[in-house]
Amino acid sequence: MKKLLIIEDDPQWAAVLERYALEAGCTARTVVAAGQAMAMIDEWRPDGLILDMLLAGETGMALLNELQSHEDLARLPVVVCSNVALDLDQLRPFGVRAVLDKARMTPDDVRAALSVLGEEAE
Template sequence: MKKLLIVEDDKNWADILCSYAAAVGADTRVVISGGQAMEMIDDWQPDAIVLDMLLAGETAVALLNELRSHADLARLPVAVCSNSDINLEDLRPFGVTALLDKASMRPDEARAVFSEVLDGAE
């Protein structure tokens, strides 16, 4: 079973994302900060990450930069799920492979993206 780490500080959204991940057969864990994400990555070694861009007290860009600074994590697939006005092309240099807009995403779209990032995991 593939492992999907969800970095989301809103419990309601985390629950929704976990249900979508479960529908594609992923084992999930949720953390609420970039620091917790790095600890969970070290301990649990997920196959992919779903990341909210607007985390309380810190930015997801800091986590993306941290991931890319480690050779063993630089190719970890990341999907961003956010309400902010972001362009996927702007995030590709950070290793982001997919973008979900919380305001408009449909369950089938989220499940497809989760499957895609998990399939892209080495």
């Protein structure tokens, strides 16, 4: 079973993402801040991340930069889920495999993004 860490500070979105992760056969944990994410990554060693870019305090981009500074975490697959319009091609160097637009995403979009994480973690 794949382990998925969700970094999302909105409890409703976190619950939605966690539900999809569970439906996809993943074990999921949720944290609300980038600092908490690093501690959970070190402790739990997830196979992939779902990351909100607009977090209270440090941004998702700060976390992506932090991951890249660690050789063992630089290849950790990430799905970005945000209200901000983002270009996947610009985020690929940071380990981002898919971008979900919260305003437009469908259940099928989330499932497809999670399948990309599953492929990466194998």
